[in-house]
Amino acid sequence: MLETNLIERVAAELAIAPRQAAAALALFEEGATxxxxxxxxxxxxxxxxxxxxxxxxxxxxxxxxxxERRTAxxxxxxxxxxxxxALRARILGAATKQALEDLxxxxxxxxxxxxxxxxxxxxxxxxxxxWGGTATDNAVEQAATGFVDPEKEVPxxxxxxxxxxxxxxERFAEDADVRAWLRDRMRSTGIVHSKVxxxxxxxxxxxxxxxxxxxxxxxxxxxxxxxxxxxDEEEQLTWGIExxxxxxxxxxxxxxxxxxxxxRQLVMVAEDAYKRLLEPSIEVELRLELKQKADExxxxxxxxxxxxxxxGSPAGERVVLGLDPGYRTGVKVAVVSxxxxxxxxxxxxxxxxxxxxxxxxxxxxxHQVDLVAIGNGTASRETETLVITSIAGLLxxxxxxxxxxxxxxxxxxSDVARDEFPDLDxxxxxxxxxxxxxxxxxxxxxKIDPKSIGVGQxxxxxxxxxxxxxxxxxxxxxxxxxxxxxxxxxxxxxxxVAGVGATxxxxxxxxxxxxxxxxxxxxxxxxxxxxxxxxxxxAGFLRVRGGVHPLDATAVHPERYxxxxxxxxxxxxxxxxxxxxxxxxxxIELKQYVSxxxxxxxxxxxxxxxxxxxxxxRVAFVLPNFREDVRTPKDLQAGMRLEGVVTNLVAFxxxxxxxxxxxxxVHISQLADRFVKDPADIVKVGQKVxxxxxxxxxERNRISLTMRxxxxxxxxxxxxxxxxRERKPPPRREPPKPAPPKPVPAKGTIAPNGMRFT
Numbered sequence: 085m086l087e088t089n090l091i092e093r094v095a096a097e098l099a100i101a102p103r104q105a106a107a108a109l110a111l112f113e114e115g116a117t118x119x120x121x122x123x124x125x126x127x128x129x130x131x132x133x134x135x136x137x138x139x140x141x142x143x144x145x146x147x148x149x150x151x152e153r154r155t156a157x158x159x160x161x162x163x164x165x166x167x168x169x170a171l172r173a174r175i176l177g178a179a180t181k182q183a184l185e186d187l188x189x190x191x192x193x194x195x196x197x198x199x200x201x202x203x204x205x206x207x208x209x210x211x212x213x214x215w216g217g218t219a220t221d222n223a224v225e226q227a228a229t230g231f232v233d234p235e236k237e238v239p240x241x242x243x244x245x246x247x248x249x250x251x252x253x254e255r256f257a258e259d260a261d262v263r264a265w266l267r268d269r270m271r272s273t274g275i276v277h278s279k280v281x282x283x284x285x286x287x288x289x290x291x292x293x294x295x296x297x298x299x300x301x302x303x304x305x306x307x308x309x310x311x312x313x314x315x316d317e318e319e320q321l322t323w324g325i326e327x328x329x330x331x332x333x334x335x336x337x338x339x340x341x342x343x344x345x346x347x348r349q350l351v352m353v354a355e356d357a358y359k360r361l362l363e364p365s366i367e368v369e370l371r372l373e374l375k376q377k378a379d380e381x382x383x384x385x386x387x388x389x390x391x392x393x394x395x396g397s398p399a400g401e402r403v404v405l406g407l408d409p410g411y412r413t414g415v416k417v418a419v420v421s422x423x424x425x426x427x428x429x430x431x432x433x434x435x436x437x438x439x440x441x442x443x444x445x446x447x448x449x450x451h452q453v454d455l456v457a458i459g460n461g462t463a464s465r466e467t468e469t470l471v472i473t474s475i476a477g478l479l480x481x482x483x484x485x486x487x488x489x490x491x492x493x494x495x496x497x498s499d500v501a502r503d504e505f506p507d508l509d510x511x512x513x514x515x516x517x518x519x520x521x522x523x524x525x526x527x528x529x530x531k532i533d534p535k536s537i538g539v540g541q542x543x544x545x546x547x548x549x550x551x552x553x554x555x556x557x558x559x560x561x562x563x564x565x566x567x568x569x570x571x572x573x574x575x576x577x578x579x580x581v582a583g584v585g586a587t588x589x590x591x592x593x594x595x596x597x598x599x600x601x602x603x604x605x606x607x608x609x610x611x612x613x614x615x616x617x618x619x620x621x622x623a624g625f626l627r628v629r630g631g632v633h634p635l636d637a638t639a640v641h642p643e644r645y646x647x648x649x650x651x652x653x654x655x656x657x658x659x660x661x662x663x664x665x666x667x668x669x670x671x672i673e674l675k676q677y678v679s680x681x682x683x684x685x686x687x688x689x690x691x692x693x694x695x696x697x698x699x700x701x702r703v704a705f706v707l708p709n710f711r712e713d714v715r716t717p718k719d720l721q722a723g724m725r726l727e728g729v730v731t732n733l734v735a736f737x738x739x740x741x742x743x744x745x746x747x748x749x750v751h752i753s754q755l756a757d758r759f760v761k762d763p764a765d766i767v768k769v770g771q772k773v774x775x776x777x778x779x780x781x782x783e784r785n786r787i788s789l790t791m792r793x794x795x796x797x798x799x800x801x802x803x804x805x806x807x808x809r810e811r812k813p814p815p816r817r818e819p820p821k822p823a824p825p826k827p828v829p830a831k832g833t834i835a836p837n838g839m840r841f842t
Contacts, residue, residue: 086144090151093179094143104130108140117582118557119564120621124641126685134561150181157188164191174260182369186260199254202247205236210244211251214353217344224346245349252353256340257361266336266358267366270327274301274370278312278323291315294323301325301370306381307735309374310542317545325367333358379546381735386551387558389539389733392769394562396525397705402454403427405447405482406519407471408492409463417443418515419451423572424523426505427451429512434466441474448475453482457522459489459514465715465745487521488731489514490538491529500531500576526566526702530559531576539732539769563625565701567639570608570626571601583621588614604632605642627698634660638697640690647677648690663697706772710743717744717780717787724777728789730770733763740775740789748787750775757792766791 086094086109088102095105108129111121118141122134132140158175161167171187178184194200202208210231213219219227224245231244238244256262280286280295289295294312315321337354341347401422408416411434419428428447432440447453456475458468464486475481492514495501501513520528534555535543543551563580570578570592578589591612596602605623608614614622624641631637635645651672652662662668674687693699711726713719720742728740731747738755739747750773755766767773778788 086147090147094140094147098136098139098143100132100136100140101130104132105140105144108132108137109144112141112144115617115621117560117621119560119582119625123564123639123689124624124643124686126689127681127683131685138557146181150184153181154178154184157184161188161191166191183260183264186263189260189263190255190258197254198247198250202250205238205247206233207231207238207244207247208251211248211255214248214346214349215252215255215344217346220345221348224349249349249353249356252350253357253361256336256353257357257365262336262339263362263366266332266362267369269332269335270325270363270366270370271301271373273331274325274327275299276301276304276309276312276323276374277326278315278321281320281322284320289320291318291320294321298326301374304374305735306378307542309378310382310545313375313378314542314545325370327363327367329358329363332363336362376547379550382542382546383551383554385733385735386534386539386543387554388764389769390534390537390555391558391562392733393537393539394526394529394559395566395702396770397703398524398526398700399455399485399522399705400524402523403451404519404522405444405451405453405456406515406517406522407456407458407467408489408514408518409459409461409467411463413511415440415463415467416512416515417447418512418519419447419453420516420519420523424516424520424527426508426516429508429515431512434463434470437470440470444471444474445478448478448482455522456482456484457487457519458484459492459518460486460745461489485522487518488538489518491532491536492517494536495532498531500574504574526562527574527577530563530580531574534559567625567627567698567700570605570628571596581622581625583618588618602628602631604628605636606633629698634663635697638663639693639699644682644686644690647682648694651677663694666695669694714743717746717782717785720744720777720780720787722777722779726775726777728773728775730767730773733767733769735763738763738767740773742775742787742789744787746785746787748775748777748789750789750791754778754788754790754792757794 088106091106091109092102095102098105108121111125111128116125118134118137121129122132122137126132129137154175158167158172161171161175175184175187178187202211210224210228213227214224225241228241228244228248232238232241238247275298277298278294278296280289280291284295286292286295291311291314294308294315297308297312299308312321312323316323333355336358337351340354341350344350403422404420406418406420410416414431414433417428417430417432418426421427428451430443430447432443434440448456456471458464458471468484468486471484475484495517496510496513501510501517505513505516517528517531529537535551560580560582563577564582568577568581575586575589575593578584578592579586581589584592588611591614592608595611599607602608605626605628608623608626609616609619620643624639627638628636633645635642635648640648648662649659652659655662655668655671657665657668669691672691674684674691677687678684710728711724714724714726726742728742728748730738731741732739735752737749737751739749741747750767752760752763755763760766773791775789775791778790780787
């Protein structure tokens, strides 16, 4: 737990009350999780939400690390016998790690430098004479003759002066105030400049936009910075931060000569310190700073996209036929039950036009399939065509939905898939995963490393530790927001419930399988190693539908069961008669139930849950409409108006699926008829949008779209009417020939990640 003054500092930085910060940090110290505190301890923290709590937790960790480092620095300088009161005060007042390291730099053990060599040659007294400020240049030059010593490799007075300047250049370059000023100036006036390396082919390079590129350090967006760094790593670009030496050096010279008389020597010291020590060192710091900022921006985008994808609309408890398309290895097929259990599997081949339709119809009819989910990878279009043809003659044909299959191959080879389907060939495991993604995206996608889901921007280039933490936080937040049915959830899903983790999740499933299910939340206390603290954190997020206690299927925490039972009793009702009964719920006077540990925020949450017990915060599953006449990029024409689904957000715009198996880009400048700073202000992943085609580049496989109304108002070049994908089957085609492999997106491009419905 931080000291009071540090808590106050953190609270001020985050614009929250010190009382709120102290209360939340105390709960974290006791082992409370962010989801639990945000949901069930609103009175204690003054209503801090998850974002504020995570920021507080992170900032508190930073301050703790800063204090540990501060102690180490003070100890080190004290042991050197160089810690005076003034320096101690400055170190104690340092508010950032950077400021602290600047103060420690002169005392930090370092490798052998030109300055240390000069000191070894006995030239430090001469340097002190110059630095002292009272000696003139002539007096210094005369004094330098006394330091000539060929045995110490100081053959002339000029060599002595050169060594003294080396000492002073390092001393000046390690001055905390000098470094802080120069860092600020280079940050505010510096220019990021990239250029092409020799012998790089501009025609084939994906970094041609950066062959001669420049932009201010303060203005360059994260995606450009990440692209430049990628180009550097792939040895196609070089880059650096350009500064105006003619502005920096005179200022440093004025600064070093102020109050001192040996101007001739000090002017040379300042120029040498800047060019040899300060400018290269500060540039390295700013390059790292730019990377960290770009990383944080990219990680934030990744987290936002992942959250929207995980909270995508679930199709719910329906029997689903899942297909993992392929040419050479065939189409892997699996049927899953309403609860996700595997019912049937097979492999079909696109060229078997007689067997394929018969097998599909037989599976649909035998298992009463409600939906067909087709992975959006290679051969997806051909598979879709044959499926629609196959089921066209059925009385109630299931709807066909194209589902993002990113990460399915990763899942197939994972330990999770092996545990779920121990007797199923690895090649077949992707099909049931695709089917279950349609039933419940959250429950299925938590089984896959988030980095494999394909919603990131340069995700392999950013800080992997920070990325993992952010994505884990996002998954944890989504899982607990939705809630988990304890009797059907997988181990990976349960492991993200607040207070559970991987070990307890496995213990829960083992006991559940042994007993045939849990009948109440209270029975969770019998799970090995699940103690009272873990139960407190997890119970409110775990649901037991059809359990002994009516509130076990809701988000009402067991610690409040007695309170809700009292509400029902006061109304003269049984508890079951109160749940989902708006007329009776309206009669509850909340103020009479306020107590020391229960305030209006918690009571309002309880009432909301009683009105809609176990409510799912995700939006309802709705099919969008795609144009029947538009099936490939070749069918597109400038001016066409289409309906699409947002599949990914990036800093420079949004990718939209318009039903042609290639996402189009709505550049940030085309998202609205006004200036847009952040695409997330306009759209989100999974949202249906109306777009207009601006241009189609078939050679580079790029589609440019717009959402601006002024573009939509222009005459449409293709006037064929849009139709729903609930359509008549397409005419029978010749057996599809194996197509060449889809071009693999260049490293750093954004892969489609949402669902496309047909």
